[in-house]
Amino acid sequence: MHIVDGALSNPVVIAGAVAAAGGIAMGLRSLDLERIPTAGVLSASFFVASLIHVPLGPSSVHLILNGLAGLLLGWAAFPALFVGLLLQAVFFGFGGLTVLGINTLNIALPAVLAWMLLGRLIGGGSPVSGAVWAAIGGALATAGTTALVALSLALSGDEFLTAAKFVFFAHLPVIVIEALLTGFAVLLARKVKPELFATARGVPA
Amino acid sequence: MAHALGHDEKTLAKVGAVGGQALIGALDPRIRIALACLFGIVTVALTTIPALVAALAVALGLLSVSRLPPGRTLKRMALMDGFILVMLVLLPFSVPGDAIFTLWGFPASWQGLWRAIEIGLTANAAILALMVLVGSMEPVMMGHALHKMRCPEMLVHLLMFTIRYIEVLREEYLRLRAAMKVRGFRPGTNWHTYRSFGYLVGMMLVRAMERSERILDAMKCRGFSGRILLMQEFALTRRDHIFAGAICVLCIGLLALDLAWR
Numbered sequence: 001m002h003i004v005d006g007a008l009s010n011p012v013v014i015a016g017a018v019a020a021a022g023g024i025a026m027g028l029r030s031l032d033l034e035r036i037p038t039a040g041v042l043s044a045s046f047f048v049a050s051l052i053h054v055p056l057g058p059s060s061v062h063l064i065l066n067g068l069a070g071l072l073l074g075w076a077a078f079p080a081l082f083v084g085l086l087l088q089a090v091f092f093g094f095g096g097l098t099v100l101g102i103n104t105l106n107i108a109l110p111a112v113l114a115w116m117l118l119g120r121l122i123g124g125g126s127p128v129s130g131a132v133w134a135a136i137g138g139a140l141a142t143a144g145t146t147a148l149v150a151l152s153l154a155l156s157g158d159e160f161l162t163a164a165k166f167v168f169f170a171h172l173p174v175i176v177i178e179a180l181l182t183g184f185a186v187l188l189a190r191k192v193k194p195e196l197f198a199t200a201r202g203v204p205a
Numbered sequence: 206m207a208h209a210l211g212h213d214e215k216t217l218a219k220v221g222a223v224g225g226q227a228l229i230g231a232l233d234p235r236i237r238i239a240l241a242c243l244f245g246i247v248t249v250a251l252t253t254i255p256a257l258v259a260a261l262a263v264a265l266g267l268l269s270v271s272r273l274p275p276g277r278t279l280k281r282m283a284l285m286d287g288f289i290l291v292m293l294v295l296l297p298f299s300v301p302g303d304a305i306f307t308l309w310g311f312p313a314s315w316q317g318l319w320r321a322i323e324i325g326l327t328a329n330a331a332i333l334a335l336m337v338l339v340g341s342m343e344p345v346m347m348g349h350a351l352h353k354m355r356c357p358e359m360l361v362h363l364l365m366f367t368i369r370y371i372e373v374l375r376e377e378y379l380r381l382r383a384a385m386k387v388r389g390f391r392p393g394t395n396w397h398t399y400r401s402f403g404y405l406v407g408m409m410l411v412r413a414m415e416r417s418e419r420i421l422d423a424m425k426c427r428g429f430s431g432r433i434l435l436m437q438e439f440a441l442t443r444r445d446h447i448f449a450g451a452i453c454v455l456c457i458g459l460l461a462l463d464l465a466w467r
Contacts, residue, residue, distance in 0.1 A: 002288065004285065004289050004324070004327075004328035004332070005245065005248065005249050005327050005328045005331040005332065006248070006249055006323065006324045006326075006327025006328050006331070007289075007292070007324050007328070013249075024360065025357075028357055028359040028360055031359050031363075033429070033430075033431045034421065036359070036362045036363070036366065036431070037366065037417040037418075037420040037421045037424065038414065038417040038418075038421075039363055039366075040362065040363050040365070040366020040367060040369075040370065040417070041366060041370050041374075041413045041414070041416055041417040041420065042410070042413060042414075042417070043363055043366065043367045044366065044367045044369075044370035044371045044373075044374050044413075045370075045374055045409055045410055045413040047367060047371050047374075048371060048374045048375045048378050048409070049406055049409070051375065051378075052378070052402065052405075052406075054392070054398070054399070054402055055392045055393055055394055055398060056394055057394050063406075065406065068406070068410075072410070079359070079360055079363050080363060080367075082360075083360070083363050083364045083367045084367065086364070087217070087344070087364075087367065087368070087371075089332065089335060090335060090336065090339045090340045090347065091217060091336070091340045091344065092281060093278070093281040093282050093284070093285050093332045093333070093335075093336050093340075094284075094285055094288070095285075095332075096245075096328060096331055096332055096335075097241065097242065097245035097331055097332070097335050098245050098246060098249050098331065153292075158299075159296060159299050159300040159317065159320065160292075160296075160299070161299065162295050162298065162299040163291075163292045163295045163296070163299065166291065166292075166295060167292075177399060180399040180400075180403060181399060181402055181403040181406055182403070183403065184399065184400050184402075184403020184404055184406075184407065185403045185404070185406040185407035185410065186407065187403070187404075187407070188403070188404045188407030188408060188411070189407045189410055189411050192407070192408070192411050193411045193414065193415075196410070196411060196414055
């Protein structure tokens with residue numbers, strides 16, 4: 001899902017950076033001293049989760065889990081995912097420098113949207129209904145990211161239309177896997193630690 | 206990305222683990238971050254192949270005066286290339302222009318090929334310079350330098366926590382995976398696998414939350430007030446100025462070469 005330096009047109013890169021900065025600012029405002037450790041450790045968890053490779057037919061895909069990050073962190077998903085992307089670029093050479101903004105936007109914006117739409121439903125009701133909503137949230141967030149990546153490519157020039165379509169269709173199975181894993185992760189968390197989804201966002205349990 | 210990590214390899218370098226003072230390692234971290242950004246922006250601005258080849262040469266030159274192991278660094282760079290290869294291979298077929306050859310009725314164009322080479326060179330030069338200039342410092346040092354460069358304090362906190370806990374959580378992940386393996390879990394494309402991985406992620410998150418509660422208690426106990434205390438003061442030396450000047454001259458040279466060739 002990473003876009004590299006040099007592929008996108010300047011307006012797309014600049015608009016992405018500005019929008020990502022706005023999202024990060026919103027996320028930082030939603031954090032306070034008490035929540036720094038929670039957000040920090042979750043940010044590290046999502047970095048580690050992105051290292052997990054899940055088998056898919058003869059190949060394997062790595063997880064994004066941005067939907068889960070959004071559902072747990074709300075707006076704070078923006079800075080948390082940005083930090084992950086920054087570390088990936090600097091220490092692993094994945095992604096790029098000038099595209100950090102647009103990459104953050106593509107991954108974090110659908111996460112925040114999923115949280116806005118479904119955030120309340122995850123913690124309420126039975127664990128199974130929470131898990132089903134979480135699966136829908138996971139699917140929406142990954143689909144949103146795929147669509148945004150395809151859109152940033154398509155907006156950068158007609159020559160990327162083929163690649164944009166390819167990115168979208170190649171990721172359809174990934175969307176299904178993300179949905180399943182997000183759902184099961186929430187199912188387990190709801191059963192083991194029901195207050196997780198309340199405390200993670202700073203609402204008293 | 207997990208391919209980039211060997212089995213015993215740490216995710217991020219530990220504090221004090223990076224030894225040796227090569228030329229780049231002795232420079233002020235703030236200068237290195239600023240120059241990596243400058244070089245990245247200049248590289249993205251270049252449009253001609255000769256200028257981009259020169260930019261990649263500059264990045265390789267920087268690699269040779271850094272303390273990063275060249276083999277592993279280039280391998281990581283090559284892994285990224287594998288990642289973007291699909292997009293680059295599609296480009297000759299999607300850009301209209303003079304045909305080189307036709308594959309299954311789709312003509313590949315020279316223009317598209319050049320565009321693909323251009324993107325490949327840009328991406329590699331920018332990311333290599335970033336890894337050499339910034340990636341060669343201790344991760345914690347990067348956090349401190351960013352703090353000194355007026356990054357929002359809360360963002361630096363998040364960064365430092367992520368740096369601190371990535372390795373801890375990865376070890377926990379490997380432990381859980383080992384426990385699954387001992388119980389005969391073999392991943393495949395099936396419902397059981399996806400459910401097990403989902404529970405694995407859920408368990409990691411539950412443990413992470415519990416860990417963060419303990420961390421908060423421990424931090425409060427030591428009077429944490431949200432201020433970031435620096436372990437050392439940064440100071441610009443003559444060497445920093447000379448290096449920064451040299452990189453600026455190289456950047457101007459690259460832009461001039463780009464203009465001349467166009």
